[in-house]
Amino acid sequence: MEYHFSEIEKKWQQNWESQKVYKVTADAGKKSFYVLDMFPYPSGAGLHVGHPLGYIASDIFSRYKRLKGFNVLHPMGFDSFGLPAEQYAIETGQHPATTTRINIETFKKQLGKIGFCYDWSREVQTSDPNYYQWTQWVFLQLFNSWYNTSANKAEPIETLIKKFTESGSSEFTASEWMNFPETKKQEILMNYRLAFSSYGEVNWCEALGTVLANDEVINGFSERGGHPVVKKKMRQWYLRITAYANRLLEGLNRVDFSDSMKEMQKNWIGRSEGAELDFQIEGQQEKIKVYTTRPDTIFGVDFLVMAPEHELVANITSIAETTNVEEYLQYVKSRSDRERMVEVKQVSGCFTGAYALHPFTGEKIPVYIAEYVLAGYGTGAIMAVPCGDQRDYAFARHFNLPITNIIGSAYDGTEANPTKDAILENSGFLNGLPMKEAMAVALDKIESMGLGTRKVNFRMRDAGFSRQRYWGEPFPIQWIDGIPVSLKENDLPLLLPFVEKYGAGPEGEGPLANLQEWTASHYETSTMPGYAGSSWYFLRYMDPHNRSVFCSREASDYWGQVDVYIGGTEHAVGHLLYSRMWTKVLFDLGYIGFDEPYKKLVNQGMIQGSSRFVYRIKGTNQFVSLAKKDDYETAQLHVDVNFVDGQILNIEAFKNWKPEYATATFILEDGKRWEDGLVNQGNYVCGIETEKMSKSKYNTVNPDVLVEKYGADTFRMYEMFLGPVEASKPWDTKGIEGVHRFLRKLWRLFNDEVNGKVWTDEPSTAAELKVLHRSIQKIESDTEQFSFNTAVSAFMVCVNELTDLKCNKKEVLEKLLILLTPYAPHISEELWHQLGHKSTVLDASYPEWDEKYLVETAKEYPVSINGKLRTTILMDLNLGQEDAEKLVLLNETVQKWLEGKAPKKIIFIKGKMVNVVI
RNA sequence: GCCCAGAUGGCGGAAUUGGUAGACGCAGCAGACUCAAAAUCUGCCGUUCGCAAGGAUGUGCAGGUUCGAUUCCUGUUCUGGGCACCA
Structure with missing residues (x-):
């Protein structure tokens, strides 16, 4: 009896589905375990071999935990709102709902073939009204909450109103508050809401016709599509994520993420400690507040620099300098963000004519404006210490400003030295102190003299939360007399209306602005960004069909945090930060019992494509093999990797690939010409390079093809065998044969091609038990540590050794099958039943290894x-x-x-x- | 420029706390079975000297610590990723 994987796999996939073996329900008597994949965006391109890597890993872990006796929640769904579907709609006229539905079907079909153990009864789709009703509901919680900094948590906005009514604030008294008109009250409250609307500079992408969040802009271009992004003033919705900056930072200590992942989040949040201090402008009332992280260098200040956009620029500019300053402001305005970024090294600036007074020495310090100081960070003004900061140094040299040296020989006069270890000189009361000690001394003095205060700053900005697009969640908001008013919970969901056209609205608004019935009801015309639905989806899986709440407290208490979350690193600062924030808000408001969503994060590496190239001699249809290509002037062309065995081109397949190649001729590796119909000729060798896997590079490999040829079990194990899950590595189909051979070898422990069944009930020998128990130990600990590649090799070693021992004992083999179930579920199930078991192997319990079989003398x-x-x-x-x-x-x-x-x-x-x- | 991760045969990779480097697999070579092919099986397989026994050398590079270093320390080069006039 042979190993007919396709029949076996089809049979068991149908059986598992009809028996509903993957359906889970909360069961207080069983320990829960939650394994989650980052749900996919259902793009039209379908899966390539890189996509299932993480899904296979999570599937293995889910099955493993189930065999270990846990009640495992392992759901799947789709992040189905978003830009690409809408872009596609604009290009083809097909409604996003239609293409999304089709794409999801394709995805599910492809996933199904690999044999994943998802509980599909819990599937969520973010574009489903039953789902986005609750996304809108969470938005209302954000809108109707504020961050109470003294309690250090979010609270309902009513508590803030109560506070204002009873005791006012630092800006107004209680009675003033009571007498403010409603618009004024709402304006004030808007400064506190966790989701708020505000008029400000946004990242505007003309090509996409929408605003983007900071993390969706890379070096001045949109992350999706690579279109230019400019700054534009617009009314927008924001998420007050900065209120959570400290807690997002602190929470990283309590989760198991990789160091690099934590580092990325820390950098993004960008906490820095320093001080704000005031510089009096000579002869004026104005003071300039600067932010510095180096108060120890206060005596090295030679000038101040303000951002050109700083609100005091006009006030302090002297009459003599007015023209120059205005010219400079004009110049700055004319420059795009991208120009500024590209020309970072170029020094520009302008003297304002004003002087500030040094708080300790009373010396006159010139005040400049310059592009290199950013309006949005700190106070938008800095104290320049040219001997210690390279940018200040370059600026001083450019404008011929004197440089005060406060670090003695540590400053050599040719470049700034940002050291923190020098001994201070020329520094008044700080003289003789090492800089690190001077920091605290200076801060104490500054604070005691009332010149400034200690201050923590964050680089992170509040996140833009509206998009001028159609395919997203509508805001449950109506604009009444210029005030945004939230819908009642009972009125949710606010359904996304059907549109025929996806063009922008009258004034750069979203497509919804073109709908008469929408604008007549004064609904917000922008929609929520892609990350809205994905910020809380892990909660909905716990209670997906609940019509009365987003997720019952009972369900979230039982399933708790996601124990293992698997996905790519590309969501490090976007999705992961937002969903961590939403979780904290829901926790603060008492809806869930934990404030970090993901206990452990595993980042699967990227599978790169291995591209193959042919070399066409310029101006001809002749192709030359790799070794001979330098003898000619050639153009390098991608060739479909599926036509190439290793590096050897299948010339016939290539000629049939595209009509233009039908008449192609070839010079082979040995320099001979290839001739039609001749056998045993030399080879045409292709060039090889590792690149991103993509259709345009013809280096994609479709998992369906491999599953068909080798079976899902082989495919799963091979993906794992490739290397550590977290490592990026190039795909090479060649090695898959080895894994397939392994499964056939395993099969032969049970079945002989001639005699059929060969397994026996005979008792096992000590040697056989030793092999088994060593394998249990190794495979269990490898699986626990997500070291799936070494686990696969342990299976190979085990089967090789059992084959050498001629071991066909049921006692040993059935334990091996349980071990193998997470990795190769189909063959395990089949052989498990051949051994006489009637129920699924998933209900077996994981074998335990016994020290006594392992002792060596x-x-x-x-x-x-x-x-x-x-x-x-x-x-x-x-x-x-x-x-x-x-x-x-x-x-x-x-x-x-x-x-x-x-x-x-x-x-x-x-x-x-x-x-x-x- | 700053931060993080990494560098091991022809290839993917292994070596959990410093203790037999190269497990497992691919590719390659030689052989068995076969009329032949497929499948399967056996042996070899870092480099180098040697008929062999056995040496020398070897984990990016240069040092160091140690009885012993792929592993720890210092410096350095390269690759990948992140951030970037953030004061």
Whole structure:
């Protein structure tokens, strides 16, 4: 009986589906475990072999945990709102709802073939009204909450109103508040809401016709599509994520994310400690507030620089300098963000004519404006210390400003030295102090003299939360007399209306602005961004069909945090930060019992494509093989990787690929010309390069093809065998044969091609049990540590050894099948039933290894002379140093190296090794 | 420029706390079975000297610590990723 994987896999996939083996329900009597994949955006391109990597890993872990007795929640769904579907709609006229539905079907079909254990009864789709009703509901929670900094948590907006009514604020009294008109009250409250609308500079992408969040803009271009992004003033919705900056930072200490992932989030949040201090402008009332992280360098300040957009610029500019300043402001305005970014090294600026007074020395310090100071960070003004900061140094040199040296020989006059270790000079009361100590001394003095205060700053900005697009969640908001008013919970969902056209609205608004019935009801015309639905989806899976709440407290208490979250690193600062924030808000408001969504995060690496190239001689239809390509002037062309075996081109397939190649001729690796119809000719060798896997590079490999050819079990194991899940690696289909051979070898432990069944009920030998128990130990610990590649190799070792031992014992084999179930579920299930079991192998319990089968009595000790391995000696493991030394000295090889001399020392590590020092 | 991760055979990779470097697999070579092919099986397989036994050398590079270093430390080069006039 042979291993007919396609029949077996089809049979069991149908059986599992009809028996609903993957359906889970909350069960207080069982320990829960939650394994989550980052749900996919259902793009039209379908899956390539890179996509399922993480899904296979999570599937293995889910099945493993289930066999270990856990009640495992392992759901799947689709992040189905978003830009690409709408872009596609604009291009083809097909409604996003239609293309999304079709794409989801394709995805599910492809996923199904790989045999994943998702509980599809819990599927969510973010574009489904039953789902986005609750996204809108969470938005209302954000809109109707504020961050109470003294309680350090979000609270309903009513508590803020109550506070204002009873005791006012630092800006107004209680009675003033009571007498404010409603618009004024709402305006004030808007400064506190966690989701708020405000007029400000946004990232505007003309090509996409929408605003983007900071993390969706890369070097001045949109992340999606790579279109230019400019700054534009617009009314927008924002998420007050900065209120959570500290807690988002602190929470990283309580989660198991990779160091690089934490680092990325920390950088994005960008916490820095420093001080704000005031500089009095000479002869004026104005003070300029600067932010610095180096108060220790206060005596090195030679000038101040303000951002051109700083609100005090006009006030302090002297009459003499007005023209210059205005010219400079004009110049700055004319420059796009991208120009500024590209020309970072170029120094520009302008003197304002004003002087500030040094708070300690009273000296006059010129005040400049310059592009290199950003309006949005700190106070928008800095104190420049040219001997310690390279940008300040370059600026001082450019404008011929004097440079005060406060760090003695640490400053060499040719460049700034940003050290923190120098001893301060020319620094008044700080003289003689190392900079690190001076920091606190300066801060204390500044605070006690009332010149400034300690201040923590964050680089992170509030996140833009509206998009001028159609395919997203409508805001549950109506604009009444210029005030945004939230819908009642009972009125949710506010359904996304059907549109025929996706063009922008009258004034750069979203397509919804073109709908008469929409604008007549004064609904907000922008929609929520892609990350809205994905910020809380992990909660909905716990209670997906609940019509009355987003997720019952009972469900979220039972399933708790996601135990293992698997996905790519591309969501490091976007999705992960937003969903961490939403979780904290829901926690603060008492809707859930934990404030970090994901306990452990595993980032699967990217599978790169391995591209192949052919070389066409310029101006001809002749192609030349790799070794000979430098003899000609050639153009390098991508060739479909599926036509190439290793690096050898399948010339016939290539000629049939595109009509233009039908008449192509070839010069082979040996320099001979390829001739039609001749057999045993030389080879055409292709060039090879690792690139991103993409259709345009013809280096994509479709999992469906591999599943068809080798089966899902082989495909799953091969993806894991490729290397560590977290590593990026190029795809190479060649090695898949090895894994397939392994599964056939396993099959032959149970079945013989001629005789059929060969497994027996005979008792196992000690040697067989040793192989089994060592495998259990190794595979269990590898699986626990997500080291799936080494687990696969452990399976291979185990089957190789059992084959050598001719072991066909049911006792051993059935335990092996349970171990294999997470990795190769179909073949395991089939053989499990062949062994006579009636129920699914998933209901078996994971075998435990027993120390007693693993104990060794002797060991082949490696024996080194002066650290170099020279021989091995078999010795009893109970042997102590003294007896071991005797045996070692008797050894022939050791004696040869000793040349009759006595060793200086013999190092003996019991159970490990021996080293003889001569 | 700053931060993080990494560098091991022809290739993917292994070596959990410093203790036999190269597990497992691919590719390659030689052989068995076969009329032949497929499948399967056996042996070899870092480099180098040697008929062999056995040496020398070897984990990006240069040092160091240690009886012993792929592993720890210092410096350095390169690759990948993130951030970037953030004061």
